[in-house]
Amino acid sequence: MLRRLLIASTIVAVAVPAFAQETMRVRGTIEKVDGSTLIVKSRDGADLKIAVVGDKPVYTALEKASLADIKPGTYIGVTSLPQADGSLKAVAVHLFPEAARGTGEGHRAWDQQPQSMMTNATVETAVAGVDGEVIMVKYKDGEKKVIVTPQTAIVRMVPGAAADVKAGTKVIIFAATKSGDDGWTTQRVTYGKDGLTPPM
Numbered sequence: 001m002l003r004r005l006l007i008a009s010t011i012v013a014v015a016v017p018a019f020a021q022e023t024m025r026v027r028g029t030i031e032k033v034d035g036s037t038l039i040v041k042s043r044d045g046a047d048l049k050i051a052v053v054g055d056k057p058v059y060t061a062l063e064k065a066s067l068a069d070i071k072p073g074t075y076i077g078v079t080s081l082p083q084a085d086g087s088l089k090a091v092a093v094h095l096f097p098e099a100a101r102g103t104g105e106g107h108r109a110w111d112q113q114p115q116s117m118m119t120n121a122t123v124e125t126a127v128a129g130v131d132g133e134v135i136m137v138k139y140k141d142g143e144k145k146v147i148v149t150p151q152t153a154i155v156r157m158v159p160g161a162a163a164d165v166k167a168g169t170k171v172i173i174f175a176a177t178k179s180g181d182d183g184w185t186t187q188r189v190t191y192g193k194d195g196l197t198p199p200m
Contacts, residue, residue: 025111026050026173026184027198030191033166038189040171050176052162054187061160063193065095067133067148069156070126075101078119078137078146079112079200087145091116092153092199100157105139112200119144153199157190165191172198 028042036057040048070076075096080088091112096103103120110118121137121144128134132149148154165171170192176184192198 022178023175024184026171026176028171030165030167030169030171036162038165038171040173048176048184049182050173050184050186051179052187052189053185057162057186058188059160059162059165060188060190061158061164061193062094062155062190062196062198063158064196065093065154065156067154069095069154070123070133070135070148072123072125074123076121076123076137077104077200078117078121078144079110080117080119080146081113081115082117083147087147088117088119090146090148090152092155093148094200095154095156096120097157106141107139107144110200118200119146155192155196155199160189160191160193162189164193165189168195170195170197172200 026040026042026048028040030038031041032039036052038050038052040050042048070093077094077096078088078090079092080090083089105120107117107119110116119137121139124136124138126133126135132147135146135148137144137146172190173186174188176186179185190198
């Protein structure tokens with residue numbers, strides 16, 4: 001279950017561009033749940049009908065975590081904005097479960113906002129700095145200096161449930177595939193618990 005959960009948030013993120021004509025990443029709010037179909041108001045205002053398909057669709061919940069949870073050895077994903085000095089200013093940090101270690105590892109462009117990046121890596125060191133916590137993260141092709149500020153959203157990925165996804169729930173669907181003229185399908189849904197908006 002955890003391994004499949006990770007694919008939703010990492011490998012899929014890499015694969016989407018290759019199938020851009022028929023697959024997209026969706027961020028938005030659930031308007032209605034009709035059986036296994038989600039009616040989602042996307043962040044750009046579009047109304048999308050997304051059917052959750054497959055024998056065992058994967059639901060992943062995001063819950064609030066804290067700066068204290070970011071420790072050396074932790075495998076994390078960092079949504080960030082590059083800084084002039086080469087460092088990354090963290091917009092969001094999501095902590096993966098241990099079973100996810102190494103999945104989607106690397107540093108790549110991301111679409112959370114203009115010029116944003118996604119880095120999946122292991123925390124090497126974490127120390128307090130003038131502008132916030134300074135962490136060094138290492139991945140197979142390099143390392144990055146990341147500044148985690150008081151404004152950085154910090155969340156943890158945990159197994160979720162379909163019953164938690166209802167009207168008002170904020171979601172990110174990493175890969176929705178075009179189906180017919182007016183619909184989409186997905187096998188994986190990631191959502192925020194207790195009103196949380198997925199920050200990645």
